[in-house]
Amino acid sequence: MMQKRITFLCFGLFLCALWTQQVIPFSSEARFNMLSGLVLSVPVLVGILVWIDMRWACAVGVMCGTLGLALDISTIIHVSAEPDGLNHGGLWIVLSGLFNFLLIVMGGKGFFNELK
Numbered sequence: 001m002m003q004k005r006i007t008f009l010c011f012g013l014f015l016c017a018l019w020t021q022q023v024i025p026f027s028s029e030a031r032f033n034m035l036s037g038l039v040l041s042v043p044v045l046v047g048i049l050v051w052i053d054m055r056w057a058c059a060v061g062v063m064c065g066t067l068g069l070a071l072d073i074s075t076i077i078h079v080s081a082e083p084d085g086l087n088h089g090g091l092w093i094v095l096s097g098l099f100n101f102l103l104i105v106m107g108g109k110g111f112f113n114e115l116k
Helices: 002-023 029-051 057-080 090-115
Strands: none
Touching: 002 029, 002 057, 002 090, 029 057, 057 090
């Protein structure tokens, strides 16, 4: 049951990342390519690893969720400094932060359940 929840969270993170990339403009194409490789591929990879029942995949999910939550918090701070920044996808960034937080919590729970 925990595998399905974590996999659905990773799928939700993928969809949030896909939508926010279309809404928020990037300063350069190199930065866009680097961020899209990280933000789009990592949730899919973690979801696949959890789905095929790798023992350490939950720990990877916790690490990726922590990195994603830090990126979401910094993006909210950066975008909110602009005049109409939060109108350009603030809901999707907050939703992505919530998914990352839940990935940290559920991944930690799954990791400690594997240790038992």
